[in-house]
Amino acid sequence: MVFEYAPAPESTKIVNLKSNYELFIGGKFVKSKAGSNYKTINPATEEVLSEIVEASEKDVDEAVKAARKAFKSWSKLTGSERGKYLYRLARIIQERSRELAVLESMNNGKPIRESRDIDIPLVAAHFFHYAGWADKLDYAGLGKNPQPLGVAGQIIPWNFPLLMLAWKIAPAIAAGNTVVLKPAETTPLTALLFAEICQQAELPDGVVNIITGAGATGKFLVEHPDINKVAFTGSTEVGRLIAQTVAGTNKKVTLELGGKAANIVFDDAAMDQAVEGVINGIFFNQGHVCCAGSRLLLQESISDDFLNLLYERMKTLRLGDPLDKNTDIGAINSAAQLAKIKELTNAGKSEGAEMWSAPCDIPNKGFWFAPTVFTNVSLSHRIAREEIFGPVLSVLTFRTPDEAIEKANNTPFGLSAGIWTEKGSRILEVAHRLRAGVVWANTFNKFDPTSPFGGYKESGYGREGGRHGLEPYLKAGK
């Protein structure tokens, strides 16, 4: 081999991990009242990073009380005063971006290139964006002087730990709410570092409370009677339970759930860029992306040529140490997720689809799955219908634009979709007919704080981001 890249690991020295973390309630790290502890690990090495509290019902109650207390004064602050705090948070996030990126990669398994170039810059961008909204709520399209709802209970997933925190916390507190946020069980560490940043920014006590734990803790939070708003990003399964729990209460809900997005490549697409877009669509963040382009819909006339290009490109993907700056594919976040990916890929094989994986050395420790493509997939196969949430692409073909649209829409989900064609009129027509919350044309997985994001059908309801992202956190004014 010529010009083999030497290891280029990002140093972990910048991160000051504590051996254990407490709950962040009322501006302080406090001991749990009754919760037990669990260990959080690095999924690339299975090494224990720290010990975390599994918050009890009593802890959740304390956190909600602290948020309720803070709401009284926080909601009375002028928008520009609240905005100052958000700007401060955004700037500290930028200043400490390397530390946050390294910690995110350690706890999540995602490549440092992504946490450094995508996750953390977007986190700061979200706080900046909503900092700007704090004193302009009259212009959010919700009438004059819209009012905050109160205390928001927020539950976020493990795929973009800090980014999902930003999506939840920034609009909520900009609008004058206070929050109790539960990070995912497997990825609590950047949320806890964010708690330290709240202290550093001298954010008033109780405006942001971070409680760690698993499903039970989340359930306590959702069921808590003094919560005014529930915001959840995660699986459709849990989303359904949450919807049932809050039904009949006054709690407002937004749910951002699963997806099974179609990435449609027409015969007149710019081939190399479409290949790149398909790669980015499904292998970004190991495919742990709710809006991942997990179904490739390929026009039959180009399918052989396209797949050859795709396979060749996939052979260059570099799987391994998430902290190495040249890594493209990091670790699967947990043993449980890896088991789920394996279960579904085994189902794909047994249902008769053909599996191809990029040749790569799988490290001995940690959780890994090679980038994989299934061909000969039918819409009835589980791998074409269920969200795999891993680096697995299912390829289907189509003959006409109508057929492409029909197949793309034939899913219980409707979060995102992609269109690849050099023909502008086709983009407009197809986008119009796709039932998906986000449609990308000649690009994929593009995120921007100014752009609303959310789904149709079983992908959830409510929008996050942009002006639309304020609506779930405000009562309309006069």
Place this chain on the structure above:
Amino acid sequence: MLKDDPLVLPSILRDATNSDSALKKFLNGLSGVDKVGVEERVAKLGTRSIKTTAKAEGIDLSIRMIDLTTLEGMDTKGKVKSLCAKAKRPDPLDPSVPSVAAVCVYSDLVGIAKENLIGTNINVAAVATGFPSGRVSLAAKLQDTADAVSQGADEIDMVIDRGAFHEGRFLDIYDQIQAIKHTCGAAHLKVILETGELKTYDNVKKASWIAMLAGADFIKTSTGKVQPAATLPVTLVMLQAIRDFETATHRRIGMKPAGGIKTTKDAMKYLVLLKETLGDNWMNPNMFRFGASSLLNDLLMQRQKMKNGAYSGPDYVTVD
């Protein structure tokens, strides 16, 4: 030898060059290039971190890939002589530094360069065909090429007729390249597209195909006289065209970005692009060249730094 006979093409490609309209149709049938996508891909590859052993290897490989160039109206025999000395032994203090691939000069200076490179493996490349604008008659282009070849040029760097390209006279460009190729004889032909005057990536892709179909051994971005000269996205588009051409014909065409590549960091980015697009078969001076002059000194300074642990500065490399 397939490579030496440009006429041995699969029938579908032979048919494409039968007439002006056939060639136009063929070129318009190539898939488009999305500007945003190309530039994003390049930006992403630009984050590759090349350290320690990879950097050391990349520096030496880059030196071996350089066409050390002087293309000034004020070029003299003396200038070419000293350039040849530098080409042979880039760092007088360090004999472990490899020689460059070639010295690139105007055609009237080929003899001087040849003389000063006797006994080495360093090639002499001559720019020809009315370089840099190409605005002379075909007869003059052929004469220019024949002169350079008769003086012993191992490689000819020709320019295409960009005016013809913008007029849509693709077959004229094709015919001219074929004629020059014929005049080259055993000399290798690099075809300069002057991408800074083609403007769009779609045009770059089309021009790459015309050159490859017509028998280019290498395709080259720029003369260095037009801005922008070589860029990473343009290079990626050309590398992908080379890959597609290999898929269609089993012929491997070389690539030469030229102009504006000044730093070791730049060079590493080109090597990354090359490695991750065409792979190891292209990672050698037979298949890839840098058209550059100042790049060599930066590579030498970085090499010294890696060896001695300290940056020496421009007074410790020669200005030739």
